[in-house]
Amino acid sequence: MVSKRDKVPQLGFWDDEVSAPTHDKIVMWAYNNADLLVRKFLTQFPDRMHYDALNDIFTPEDIEGGHDLPKADISPLPPKPLSLVAKKILEPVIKRHPEHGRGMPQILGYADLVITWNEQHVWWSSTDTKWNISVRERPILVEVKTKLPSMGELLRQINLYREVYQNVIVIAPNADYADILLEQHILFIQYPGEPKN
Numbered sequence: 001m002v003s004k005r006d007k008v009p010q011l012g013f014w015d016d017e018v019s020a021p022t023h024d025k026i027v028m029w030a031y032n033n034a035d036l037l038v039r040k041f042l043t044q045f046p047d048r049m050h051y052d053a054l055n056d057i058f059t060p061e062d063i064e065g066g067h068d069l070p071k072a073d074i075s076p077l078p079p080k081p082l083s084l085v086a087k088k089i090l091e092p093v094i095k096r097h098p099e100h101g102r103g104m105p106q107i108l109g110y111a112d113l114v115i116t117w118n119e120q121h122v123w124w125s126s127t128d129t130k131w132n133i134s135v136r137e138r139p140i141l142v143e144v145k146t147k148l149p150s151m152g153e154l155l156r157q158i159n160l161y162r163e164v165y166q167n168v169i170v171i172a173p174n175a176d177y178a179d180i181l182l183e184q185h186i187l188f189i190q191y192p193g194e195p196k197n
Contacts, residue, residue: 018091018110022146026191027090027112030142030171034085034115037169041140041187042117045167053119056080064123064134077122078131086116086137094141096163108160113142141165145172151180158186 017023030037042053055062058077092114095105119136141161148154154177158168169187170177178188 017144017146018112020146023112023144025193026144026146026171026173027142029191029193030113030144030169031088031090034088034113035083037142037189038084038115038117038140040189041167041169044182044187045185053084053117058120058122062120062122064121074124075131078133080120081133082118082120082135084117086118088116089114094161094164108163109157111141111161111165112144114165115140115142138167139165140167140169142169142171145170148172148174148176151177155184158184 039054057079063077089111090113092111094108094111096108097105116137116139119138121134121136122131123134124130125132141164143158143161145154154170158170162168169189170181171189171191173191173193175188175190178190181188
């Protein structure tokens, strides 16, 4: 009998490219350009985000409960304390946890890179009479390909990973699938360091 763990490799989602030096080169380019990738993602899909995260300062759109603000005696909005990128994790295990916390998590594969960005909000405390800042961390999975597989294979892999990570960027030297990926709400970035096929 085949166990659940044995079934995952049969889906074809263990990445044979990981051992290739070109794969490492593209992954490290993504790692070193994480801020750029997050900004491109947020620019492409602004409808997914509740607040404008790309400004370096807080704007009225960033204020939670802005309609409850007193009319006077409010200090100016504070600067954003954190950079856009919170953390970058190379090759994390992608685990789908069972509903209601029962049972063991299922390993779906490995991400090449997960970039977590800071969604920062500001709110006025009438009690303390000062601005308070709250931060939510939002992950984006980055999948790197040295050459694109078939469209079906790529989308099956990405859709499996989206069981855990809703926001995905695919990076490859060849941009053949850029438009169709965009229709699927997946951002494609063409790797600039290699010639196009």
